[in-house]
Ligand SMILES: [Zn+2]
């Protein structure tokens with residue numbers, strides 16, 4: 001099969017071995033896949049991963065232990081936990097130290113004709129979500145993860161604004177993830193501002209009624225927000241987020257880097273202002289699927305280009321360019 005392989009360099013391999021489905025897994029024919037910042041970071045050394053890249057996909061199950069899944073159009077959760085360790089038993093499978101992660105750690109990914117995943121990772125798509133939109137389920141689920149982490153009534157008892165209508169919330173960064181996160185936070189009814197560098201990208205959000213601001217106006221926003229979500233993908237994002245956050249406020253960090261470039265951030269204001277720092281990664285697929293189905297999240301304006309798998313290396317070059325949002329790969333599989 002064809003596969004986009006990263007091993008020291010990125011190349012398309014025409015005769016890559018087919019993945020072998022283990023017991024409890026499904027063999028999925030990939031239809032479309034999305035290139036995300038994590039993929040670009042891996043090509044700069046993030047996770048020291050070598051293999052087939054890609055973790056945002058939609059596909060059709062060709063063969064599975066669970067025969068009901070055969071022929072179904074699916075999206076898939078990317079963490080494959082051991083189900084035996086302490087973290088798995090505590091209900092934190094995404095933190096299983098023995099896990100493999102599709103296209104990121106120990107498991108070949110989705111930029112190929114086929115992939116395998118445990119059947120329990122798969123979510124059949126309901127009617128009304130086309131393949132192109134479905135590619136956004138994985139990153140959209142990561143955006144919904146924020147609500148799982150902060151929207152608890154207990155926060156109000158502790159004197160902190162729950163992430164709801166009373167909260168002042170900023171999304172920092174107008175890239176691929178920031179534009180999804182802002183749309184998810186809008187659903188909470190919070191007082192939302194999206195802050196970024198690119199008027200044309202922020203325009204996608206202002207069309208949806210979201211207040212936007214340019215990074216250069218930052219001075220007007222210092223200590224104005226109960227919640228700041230850093231989606232900048234930049235080492236300077238945390239420092240900016242600290243400046244924007246009210247005392248006793250919360251920063252949610254979504255950016256990951258290939259190197260520890262954030263090493264020199266002054267964390268004293270975090271201590272003095274008792275700011276909560278929350279790291280945030282993968283999230284609930286059913287929430288993301290439902291929101292797409294209801295039309296609550298607009299993903300079409302986020303698509304900058306669709307390339308064939310055979311042009312995957314060029315697609316990566318394009319995805320890394322400034323101003324480019326989501327780039328999709330189409331496996332041209334005849335579906
Ligand atoms: Zn991703």
Ligand SMILES: [Zn+2]
Pocket residue numbers: 081082083084085086087088093096097098099
């Ligand atoms: Zn485990």
